[in-house]
Amino acid sequence: MSAAELLQRLRLEGFGLTVDGDRLIVTPGSELTDEFREAIRKAKPALLRILVAERLASAINAACLWRGDTEANRTALLAEATDLSLAHEIDLAEHFEDVARIWQAACRGTCA
16 A cells, blocks of 8 residues: 555544654544554655645645735746655745744734
8 A cells, every 4th residue: 555545544434644854643543453563664755745735735725825925826836836845845845934924913804
């Protein structure tokens, strides 16, 4: 089973997966079977990459939405964010999450 398939299966089973630095957090951990634990251990690097890429794409999309960026700009930012190290992708996701929060706060009450 690929990491993407494992992630989909875990989500369908009701598990939440998040990244904390280089740690993969699965909730509720107490519900994990030995089969899932072993599969997660084997696929951890790929799971981290997928989850961080999802977070980064979500952050870029939110920042572009709140800033009113064009589709071309959003697409370019997403393309530029590929093939970075995991640490750089995490940093970039945090940056765009901050940008989205700033623009959302600035737009509150003025954008309808």
